[in-house]
Amino acid sequence: MKPPPFTYHRARDVAGATDLVAELGEDAKFLAGGQSLIPMMNFRLARPEHLIDIGRLGELSFVDVGPESLRVGSLSTHRAVETADLGAGFEVVRDTMRWIGHLPIRTKGTVGGSLAHADATAEWCLLAVLLDADIVVAGAGGRRRTIAASEAFLGFYTTVLEEDELIVEVAFGRPAPHAAVTEFAERKGDFALVSAAVDLDVSSGTVSGGRVALGGVGPAVVRVPEAERVLHAGGRAGTDLFETCAQAAAQAVEPPGDDDAGTGYRKALVRNLVVRACEEAVAR
Amino acid sequence: MTEPDKVLLTLKVNDAVHEVAVEARRTLADTLRHDLELTGTHVACEHGVCGACTVLVDGDPARSCLMFAAQAEGSEIRTVESLAGDDGSLSDLQTAFSANHGLQCGFCTPGFLMLAEGFLAERPDADREEIREVVSSNLCRCTGYQTIVDSIQDCAERRRNAKEASA
């Protein structure tokens, strides 16, 4: 299980990295933490001819906490976010990090790498979609654009990013004090079978709206409008509302099943994990 | 097919500086083991799950099978060979593993040692459940993990006691 050969390039700055990728074309890939790419290369399931190592781009490694926003540089590791003080309202981002693999993966894996890889159970994708984050990308020739998370993930390991585009930061626009992420996997640290994330608008024990996102139910992380409509209809923050919301979420999705975990079971997991996430969110 | 590219790297491992010329695709694990002859770091899955290859990169536990050696340039790498004293005396962590029978065949052990070394440096007050969660990062097929958790907890407690005693 040795990776296939490639040419190694080390980027000095973002512009250099994106220009080089543009020049090299589709056989070139960015290398950040490598925690998803390198295993695929070791299995020879990915064989980029060029790797552009962006690991030294210190300007992409930051966690910027503002009064009403949170900006995370794409090269920040999961561990850096896990141990950062993210300020009031963004605890959900910090607390979600513990679901990502294990400690030695979190010390190397990066926010941008995770978003760009776009696994259907990736926690960063789930957070970005849940909280309507903005994903800022840089392209060749100094181009920059901001992509709404809701439009970023197209399907199975696929994003709207152009080949020359590099994620530089993810920005969360407003605090989410009553948000929670929960998952189920057979083993600690595994990719989730199903993951559920909710962000509730709640005051004085009454829910007036909220957001629901799911991972592991299709080719990409999704928001579930059907479940959100239940939250917008409002009600007392409690089991009845949460179960109605969760039921709506379960009905809205059709996760692909396999021998060990069929569609029906996965839908049931959706229901139960959404309830659990709601309970954790409201308790926050 | 053309000859794969080689890169010339300067690696700082266990406080020593090494120059190696390796293929760009060579993993840090293979470079440590076969170019620097530091064979204490073991390779057992090459896809980042088992943790036998765990080393410290700038103090953080990391999978050396999921890093190209080229990515390690500029970082401080520590391997299991750095733990014992110059005279070969075992460190407190190594001693705790032996005293608690935290190893049997010993193949996964260097990975667990470096995992624990990095973790305890950051979280010296970790309790048993936290330790267990971190131990779940790596696979062991011999011990059933209990004595690995015991070993790390034992070491942490001794360090805390020693710190209190000296305070």
Add this chain to the structure above:
Amino acid sequence: MTFGTATGDGERGAGFRVDGTWVGAPVTRKEDPRLLTGGARFVDDIHLPRMLHAAFVRSTVASGHVTSVDLSRVLEVPGVVAAFTAEDLDLGDITPRLDRPPEEYTETSMPILARDRVRFVGEPVAVVLAEDPYAAEDGIEAADVTYDVTPPVLSEEQALAPEANAVHEQAPGNVLLDVSMFASDGIDDVFAEAPCVVQVHTRTGRQNALPLETRGVVAGWDSRAEQLLVQTCTQVPHQVRTVLAGSLGMAESTVRVLVPDMGGGFGIKCVVGREEIAVAAASIRVRRPVKWIEDRKDALSASFLAREQRYDARAAFDETGRILGLDVDVLCDMGAYSCYPFTVGIEPLMASSEMPGVYRVPAYRVRGRAIATNKAPTAPYRGVSRPQHVMVMERLVERAARELGLDPLEVRRRNLITVFPYTGVNNVTYDPGSYLESLNLCERVIADEGWYETRRAAADQGRVLGIGYSCFNERTGYGSDAFAKRKMQAVPGFDISEIRMDTAGAVVVTTGTMSHGQSHETTMAQIVADKLGLPLDKVKIQQGDTDRVAYGWGSFASRSITIGGTAVALAAGNLGGKLLDLGAHLLETPRDNVELGDEGVRQRDDPARGLSYRDIADVAYLKSHLLPKETEPGLQASASFDGVGDGTFSNASHGVVVELHRDTGRVEILRYVCVEDCGVAINPQVVDGQARGGIAQGIAGALFEKVTYDENGEPSAASFLDYKVPTACEIPDVGMHHIETPCLFTDNGAKGAGEGGTIGAPAAVLNAVNDALRPTGVELNDTPITPQQVFDALTGALEVAP
């Protein structure tokens, strides 16, 4: 005198003796310092000058004829030095043999590299040698192999279908072993007349023993020694030498197998593989040393596997829960090839012979079959069949208890063997054990810890807890008579030990067993140190070298401490005799007036008078003119030992508390208690470690691990993402308790301790899960249990068995 290696402040595990003996003391291990510091030497740590690296071109189809192998492009890959096919190397096959009639056993052979046929995805077809493993892997990608694909045989149903393709031409029905044994007279009447007959139908998942260190070898001709030096991680070095020499057509004397430190084995390394032979042959062809390290993908898909079995079992009981009869059909999916030396009989013969276990079973009938399928072949794996058939037996007992409205522990008590020696209906004689005592203690511990109250309280809160037990024995210390009953053509059993004392009074002792994590360097040293009154650091155990060890059968079947440990004890005793002879002579006192003491011989009537071993060795080696005329110079001795009768049976009871999570179906183990009896524990810390590690593997089989294939026979769990080895968060702490029923024929009363943990765990976990599911009426019998099955059971989505 020193007492081993003191560690820390000596609170735990430090080197000390208990009651003046090393045996029984939890001394720290002699192996540890090198393993903890990176100073150990595993196969992949070996580097030889001019060494090449091998990778194997492997079959991409499960079943077919090889129509062409074109390696020309391989040789163009940078770094590739050579590539060989079966035709190039022309090696003899591996042919394991059983002395059974053709209607019972069909002999098949495993070629070193596939020739005309391929029988599983991953079967080696060609070997590529390159300057480094990266280039070798580039090389195998350039190979062009074409196949005429035939439909694969992947299940019992497909294998036994009337028109099934034959995996081996010799076995048109794909049955390689078919034995019917013990059919007690009148057993059909027993079942016809019994007031209670229960059935259990079980399928158990295919598993990988999964040592963290994969298989590997470094082979090369040593022209100075005029030998092929084969350094490989094997549990059976002498058997590797025999098969390898035979396949290459070399004299055994020209092959030396040397085993470095080993990163686990658990059975997968106690058979002779084909890759190490191909690598050895290739190294001779290119006249350079060659290394092969199996990668994890191959280890998961193309190595030796185990455990895929199907049982149809029924048991007859009287109204009081006494077993009247047992009738079992066991079918083992052995994959594509028979393993050496154990053959495809390994699993079905074990199950057939051992099934009644700890219970008095008056009437017994069993049919055991091994079938061939187009999957990677199988080998012994820790416990061999017993994790499965103990599970079946324990499920039968639980089912009967339900049918009869009795306490399942009470049903066990009524059937446990309590008078020893006991000769069972399976023609096996059991030596004394603590079957009843261990079960009672196990139940008491669970009760004293309050788990029955916890279960009740949890139920009131809507939580789902269950408590389950298993009770079993494990035959260890098989001697050659016991193995001969299997009718293997190569009959393991005995062990030989040689010991010599050097001029400084330290000893080197050989053992034919082969530690791969079990601490033999420490435990066998403890045995020898006691025999001779030596400190541990003056005893060195030598193993794993066919040039230095006279002969050995290696380590498997929990034989090491019983057979090998007794052999080293006897050899040490013989050396002790020589030391006494010489001591008495030199002290000029009668032989019966001397005894062995602290590193010397002393006079009984005047303990102040004595000679140190160093003094005696000084005469034996450096002043041999002072020896009596008939005494040979030097201080060496040897001994052999063979298991007695049917071997010795360790036993244990396991108690497990589980919680089933209603929202996910997760099975969480809240408590695990093990009461084990392996006779005298040489090193209690090591015994606990063996039990705990074994239990983890048993839990893995019960709840997590399964080797799977798609409909084409392509392995679909070839990474650690899909083959789910449990972590520290899934494996619970295990409360260990001990009962000691010494073995009557081993030198120090020890019984084997290597496999019991694995054997008892699946049954106990399954029983606990089914106890928790009791209100639903669902009983789960197949392993691994998945969260979905539990979830479906809890939500009423699973049909309740009639």
